[in-house]
Structures are given as structure tokens and as C-alpha cells.
Amino acid sequence: MLHSKPDQHDIRQKFSTSDHHIESHRNRQILRDKPNKPEKRFKQDKLTHRQTINASAWTIRLWDTELWSGQQVVTDQRLTLHTTLIVVLTGEADIERGELVTRMSRGSACFCAGDSTFGITPCTTQGAVSVAVIYFSLFQADNLYGHALLESAMEGILPQGIVSMTGSEDRIASLCRSIYENSRHHEGLKTWRAQIDFQEMLYSILTTWNRGVGNNKTQALEQSKKHMEEYYGEDLSVDQLAGIAELSPKYYAELFKKTYGSSAMDYLTQIRMNKAKQLMLGSDRLLREVAHRVGYRDEFYFSRKFKKVFGMSPSAYLKTQKNKLAVYGSSSILGFLIPLQITPYAAPLHPKWSREYHHALAPVVPVHLSAFRQNHHKHENLRKLAASKPELIICASETEAWERERLQEIAPVYQMKEETLGWKNQLMDLAEFLDRTTEAKSWLAGFERKVQTAVQNFPRFLNERTGLPGILPLRLHSNVLHINEGRGVEEVLFTILGLAPVSLMKNTPSGVSLKITQLADCDADHILLLVRQDTETLEYWRELQASPEWLRIRALRAGNIHVLPSYPWREYSPIAISRMLEEIPSFFSGNNP
Incomplete structure (x- = not known):
């Protein structure tokens, strides 16, 4: 049965920064199962670590x-x-x-x-x-x-x-x-x-x-890290972790810090704090319960540690991040939520297709939807979303009708506006719906200051060249080259910075592939190339770089072919546009490999 359309004001109120409260944790008893000793459990895990390999066929x-x-x-x-x-x-x-x-x-x-x-x-x-x-x-x-x-x-x-x-x-x-x-x-x-x-x-x-041979010190440290990630809620000491790594406590502590740049206890604290964020996000758990679950018996000590790590108390964090908002369909929606200072309860995260968001949000977002090839596993994501019981779902503008119908059975749905409206209008529409216009306007004001600084400083990166350099954005997929017509790329290069598109770009119809010989005759001063990161495309890319036609390209001989990362150059969101603006100067300053 479909939900009736919710009252807009009610939803805005639920996701505004006001009117939240922290439930009192008095007179509540925390029931916890008595855990096994961590050392014993770890040894049990190691017994099933290997398997017999049958290679006869x-x-x-x-x-x-x-x-x-x-x-x-x-x-x-x-x-x-x-x-x-x-x-x-x-x-x-x-x-x-x-x-x-x-x-x-x-x-x-x-x-x-x-x-x-x-x-x-x-x-x-x-x-x-x-x-x-x-x-x-x-x-x-x-x-x-x-x-x-x-x-x-x-x-x-x-x-x-x-x-x-x-x-x-x-x-x-x-x-x-x-x-x-x-x-x-x-x-x-x-x-x-x-x-x-x-x-x-x-x-x-x-x-x-x-x-079963071949263990080394790095593996021993990795085993202790894995143990911390699994048993962070239990009492762990350097002596215990050193025992798991089969090293002396002193040598273990020195080697861990030398290898990872932080002490073992600091690493454990970071795990516990991120898990605490996950537990608090979108739940009514008491502060004492959260503290106990992440390994602290004293909630006041836990609060001090939390504030030291994140710069705010758990109560302040709860006031702004308590509701269960879910993102479905595209990780680029996260590029709209971050300016609004919203952390979702569920979101598509993947270290390739949403690398930056995965790095920033994976430790604190409780429910990870699959972002493999963006939204390849739709049915799995819908099942996981239904099980997480969100209060509101934000979905991409290109979400199919059958998906929207299924989403509406789970919770009220807000569908992102079309990209053709522009990312600023998309951001403000979402902000008004979530009652976060103050945050949106503040972020946009900061972005405009960044634009002014970039435009003022940009001429000094042109190496005293007379006139603006000719720019050609390209993308390579499989063995086919196209002009990169990404909305964000064109907006940053040609609208914000006012760079000049080359004649090849003007004269090539949309969607038509290019030949390498066309690039050799092209008047582009700089080529910005987006190479798809799959084995087939990368194999062709290696062959292409060794071809005589490629070596004749003018921009290559000048050292001005810049291979772009997928993020932010394939995304159209406020955060992605801001990142593009930050990266552009390196292409003209000689600091870009």
C-alpha cells in the first residue's frame, strides 16, 4: 500500500536543526550479552582462515x-x-x-x-x-x-x-x-x-x-587492526593487541605507529568514535548505551573523548543528525547534502564509484547501499532500504517509475530536480524542502568568494601567454574517444573561467566519436582527458600512448595532456563543482603530472 503524500511542513520540521531533544538516559538498564574473551575468539577465527585447494582440473x-x-x-x-x-x-x-x-x-x-x-x-x-x-x-x-x-x-x-x-x-x-x-x-x-x-x-x-607460512610483521599488524575493527566494544589493551600480533608490547606499539602514522590506541579510539556516530544517527539510543557498545563504561569520559575527536559534544551532534534520511540511486546526491550539513542514515557508497564520499562518510553512515556501477544492484538496495526503515528518501531525478513506486511504499520520497535547472537551483529546492535554506545560502556565499578568487588569480597560471589557451575536454571509453560534454566540466571551464573551446569542439556534433588524426591536427593548447577505469579501456589507453598518431599531438609535445580522475570530473553537484574549481589551476601551473 502506498503512503499518502506527507504534509510538506511536517517533513521540513522533522529535518530542521531545531526542535530535537536528547532522551534522558536515567533509570534505563542496559542488557548486554557476556562476551567471550577476544584472544580466544581470534584464535578460533584463524582456524577457519585457510581452505584446501583442489587444482587437479x-x-x-x-x-x-x-x-x-x-x-x-x-x-x-x-x-x-x-x-x-x-x-x-x-x-x-x-x-x-x-x-x-x-x-x-x-x-x-x-x-x-x-x-x-x-x-x-x-x-x-x-x-x-x-x-x-x-x-x-x-x-x-x-x-x-x-x-x-x-x-x-x-x-x-x-x-x-x-x-x-x-x-x-x-x-x-x-x-x-x-x-x-x-x-x-x-x-x-x-x-x-x-x-x-x-x-x-x-x-x-x-x-x-x-x-600456512609466510606471515610477516605487516600481516601481524593487519591482524591486530582487524581485531580492533571487529571487537572495538570490548576492553582492549596494547598488551592484548601485541599478543595477537605475536610481538612484544613495546615493539608492537613502535611498529604500529611507524607503519600507520598513529598509535594503536588512537586508531582504536577513531574506530569507536565513528561507530558511536553510526549508533547515534537516526536512533533513540541513550548516551550510556552508545558508550557501552563502543567500549566505554563511563558515558562522561566517552563524551569528553567524542568532543576531543569531533569538536562537538554527542548532544550537539544528535541535535543536527538524529533523523533517518536515506539517499537512493546516485551518490552525487551526497554532494548536495554536505553543503546542508546533513549526514544520511543510508546512502550508496563505494570506494570506486563514490570514492570521496566513501572516504568521508563510510565510517559514520550506518547503512551502506551498493554503489557498484552507481546503482547496478537496484533490487538489493531496495530490500536493504526497506529493512532500514528511513523516515524520508531522497532519490535521483532519473529514478525509474517502478523504483519510485517501491520507494514510496517504504517512506515519503523527495525526487531531485532535473540537472537542466542547474545545480544551484537543485540545491536551493532541496534546502527549502528540508528547511536548510540558511545552510545552503551560507555555502553558496562561500562558493562565490571562491569563484572570485579563482577568476582573479587565474591569469597568473597562463605563463604570460597572450590570450586564453584553447581547451579540449575529452573522454575515453573502451577504444572510442568523444568530446567530454559533461555539464560540470563545461560550466567550470567555459562559463565560470571563460576559457576558449577549440574549433574541433565547436565543429563536432554531439555524440560523434573522434579519430586520433583529428587530435593531431587540433589547435588545442591543453587537453583534459577522462579515461574510464576498466581493464578494457586502460589496455587501449596504454596502446594509444605508444602510437605514432598520439605522439604527434601538439598538446602532448608541450606536456599539456592532463588525465583527470573520475571524481569530481564526472559528477554534477555543488561539492564536485567546487572541487573542479580547486583543481583547475594545477593544469596551468606546471604542478600537474
């Missing part, structure tokens, strides 16, 4: 190999269509696989499933970083027809944890480089050799995993 196919080092190491998450092996050859790096982040050191390896995402962030304090990324497929014989081969997913076959090849680091690095060089050789025997080398390396990694 495997056939392996190597597709591609990449070697990344220095600035080539990509921090943005990318989509991989094939099973992927990541090996750290030198230094240390944080490997993101979906929402899982793991520190890996030299000689460590891990696998990523096909049709998933991964990212690599170098830890520059630990020396130069180089990483091998190997794409492959694993086939197994069909049980029904033994002569047929079926591609298998890695789940239940390949290890999901980190494998450390302690004592074999040099050999693994040598194999990776051999695989890389031979896979690109023009001789068929050499490419076959790459297949053999890869299978040899894969065998070494899996036998190491099966024997």
Missing part, C-alpha cells in the same frame, strides 16, 4: 600484466573484468579491494575477483613502491562434459587473504618482470614462456598459502 590463461612504480601507481580504484593478482615488488602499499583495505609489503600477494574493483595507495614513507598487477582467468573441466572448460570465479578456489612470500621476495619479483617482458614479446614462444612463468609463480604462492 585447472587451466590458467594469462591475459595481461602491468608493472607500476613511482607516480604510475594508481590510487583511484578501477574495475577489473578478470581475476587479478597483485604483488608488491618493493616498498609497502595499501591495497583496496572493494571496501577492504590491507597494508602489504615487499613479497606480499593477494587476489581480486573478476568484476570487482581494486586500488593501490603507495606508502611513500617506506621507500620506493613498485607493484605487479596480473590479469588472468581460471578454467575448470565441466563435470558433465569433461572435455569442456568453464571459467571459474575465485571464491572458494583462490585465497582471499594476503600471502607473504617470505624468503622468496627476489625470486617472485624476477618472475613478475619476466612475465611482463615476455607477455609483450613479438615471438610466440616468448609469450608462451610468460604463461609458464605465471603458472610457476601461482604455484609458489598457493603452496605457500597451503602450508
Whole structure:
């Protein structure tokens, strides 16, 4: 049954910053199950960490190999269509696989499933970083027809944890480089050799995993971090965490801070504070209950810690963030809520498709909807949204009719206005609905000051060039180049900053693809290129950069081709526009790689 349309004033009142109260926590008894001792539980977890690998019917196919080092190491998450092996050859790096982040050191390896995402962030304090990324497929014989081969997913076959090849680091690095060089050789025997080398390396990694050896100090620290993330509500000490890592307390404390830049106890405090935010957001839990659930027996001590970390007391936080507002359909809606100082109770978050929002909001948003390929898992998100019981849902303007009908069965729905109205009008309409016009006007005033500063300072980035430089925004998807007609890109470049679009942009009809030869003859001083982060597009991008036609492009010879990250350059929201404005000067100052 559909909800009747709610009274607009009632909804505005529910989501305004006034009229909230904090329920008294007196005379309420907190019932908690008696927990098992954390050390014992951790050891039980480790017993099920490995599984028997049956490789008797495997056939392996190597597709591609990449070697990344220095600035080539990509921090943005990318989509991989094939099973992927990541090996750290030198230094240390944080490997993101979906929402899982793991520190890996030299000689460590891990696998990523096909049709998933991964990212690599170098830890520059630990020396130069180089990483091998190997794409492959694993086939197994069909049980029904033994002569047929079926591609298998890695789940239940390949290890999901980190494998450390302690004592074999040099050999693994040598194999990776051999695989890389031979896979690109023009001789068929050499490419076959790459297949053999890869299978040899894969065998070494899996036998190491099966024997249960190869743990190193980085893995030991990661195990203690995982323990904190799972058992933050229990009494934890440095001695206990050091015992889990099988290190002395003093050495553990020193190594943890050296590796992660903060002490183990500070890291635990941050986990507890973020979990506390999640518990308080959209709930009527008492302060004492929240404190107990995140590991504090004294709610007054918890309040002091909360204020020290976030700059406001729990009661002040509750006054502005108590209601259960949900976002559905597009993570770009978060770029409208942040200026209004609203943290949603449920939102689509993903470390690739909404990286900035995931980094900022994932620790404090209680319900994470899938943002894989934005809203690929619609039915799953609708089920999760219904279970979370929000009080209001904000959905994207392009939400389909059947989705809106389902959303209206869950809670009242506000649908974002069309982009054609402009992001400022979208923001003000949403702000009026939520009774947050004061916050919206304040943010817009700050944005206008930023625009004035950018326009005034921009000429000094042009290196005394006479006239404005010609700009060509492009996007590469698969093996096709198009002019980037993104609304935000055009607004920032050509409306706010008044830069000049080149003749190729003016003369090319919308949606028509470009040839590389057209770029070679183009009069663009700067090319801003958005490369889709999937394996097919990235493979073509590597080939394109080595082609003679690409090397003849005028902007390339001048060092003025700028590869853009997906965020903020694919989004149209207040926060994204503001970020674009901040990044533009680096393209003309010589500080952009």
C-alpha cells in the first residue's frame, strides 16, 4: 500500500536543526550479552582462515600484466573484468579491494575477483613502491562434459587473504618482470614462456598459502587492526593487541605507529568514535548505551573523548543528525547534502564509484547501499532500504517509475530536480524542502568568494601567454574517444573561467566519436582527458600512448595532456563543482603530472 503524500511542513520540521531533544538516559538498564574473551575468539577465527585447494582440473590463461612504480601507481580504484593478482615488488602499499583495505609489503600477494574493483595507495614513507598487477582467468573441466572448460570465479578456489612470500621476495619479483617482458614479446614462444612463468609463480604462492607460512610483521599488524575493527566494544589493551600480533608490547606499539602514522590506541579510539556516530544517527539510543557498545563504561569520559575527536559534544551532534534520511540511486546526491550539513542514515557508497564520499562518510553512515556501477544492484538496495526503515528518501531525478513506486511504499520520497535547472537551483529546492535554506545560502556565499578568487588569480597560471589557451575536454571509453560534454566540466571551464573551446569542439556534433588524426591536427593548447577505469579501456589507453598518431599531438609535445580522475570530473553537484574549481589551476601551473 502506498503512503499518502506527507504534509510538506511536517517533513521540513522533522529535518530542521531545531526542535530535537536528547532522551534522558536515567533509570534505563542496559542488557548486554557476556562476551567471550577476544584472544580466544581470534584464535578460533584463524582456524577457519585457510581452505584446501583442489587444482587437479585447472587451466590458467594469462591475459595481461602491468608493472607500476613511482607516480604510475594508481590510487583511484578501477574495475577489473578478470581475476587479478597483485604483488608488491618493493616498498609497502595499501591495497583496496572493494571496501577492504590491507597494508602489504615487499613479497606480499593477494587476489581480486573478476568484476570487482581494486586500488593501490603507495606508502611513500617506506621507500620506493613498485607493484605487479596480473590479469588472468581460471578454467575448470565441466563435470558433465569433461572435455569442456568453464571459467571459474575465485571464491572458494583462490585465497582471499594476503600471502607473504617470505624468503622468496627476489625470486617472485624476477618472475613478475619476466612475465611482463615476455607477455609483450613479438615471438610466440616468448609469450608462451610468460604463461609458464605465471603458472610457476601461482604455484609458489598457493603452496605457500597451503602450508600456512609466510606471515610477516605487516600481516601481524593487519591482524591486530582487524581485531580492533571487529571487537572495538570490548576492553582492549596494547598488551592484548601485541599478543595477537605475536610481538612484544613495546615493539608492537613502535611498529604500529611507524607503519600507520598513529598509535594503536588512537586508531582504536577513531574506530569507536565513528561507530558511536553510526549508533547515534537516526536512533533513540541513550548516551550510556552508545558508550557501552563502543567500549566505554563511563558515558562522561566517552563524551569528553567524542568532543576531543569531533569538536562537538554527542548532544550537539544528535541535535543536527538524529533523523533517518536515506539517499537512493546516485551518490552525487551526497554532494548536495554536505553543503546542508546533513549526514544520511543510508546512502550508496563505494570506494570506486563514490570514492570521496566513501572516504568521508563510510565510517559514520550506518547503512551502506551498493554503489557498484552507481546503482547496478537496484533490487538489493531496495530490500536493504526497506529493512532500514528511513523516515524520508531522497532519490535521483532519473529514478525509474517502478523504483519510485517501491520507494514510496517504504517512506515519503523527495525526487531531485532535473540537472537542466542547474545545480544551484537543485540545491536551493532541496534546502527549502528540508528547511536548510540558511545552510545552503551560507555555502553558496562561500562558493562565490571562491569563484572570485579563482577568476582573479587565474591569469597568473597562463605563463604570460597572450590570450586564453584553447581547451579540449575529452573522454575515453573502451577504444572510442568523444568530446567530454559533461555539464560540470563545461560550466567550470567555459562559463565560470571563460576559457576558449577549440574549433574541433565547436565543429563536432554531439555524440560523434573522434579519430586520433583529428587530435593531431587540433589547435588545442591543453587537453583534459577522462579515461574510464576498466581493464578494457586502460589496455587501449596504454596502446594509444605508444602510437605514432598520439605522439604527434601538439598538446602532448608541450606536456599539456592532463588525465583527470573520475571524481569530481564526472559528477554534477555543488561539492564536485567546487572541487573542479580547486583543481583547475594545477593544469596551468606546471604542478600537474
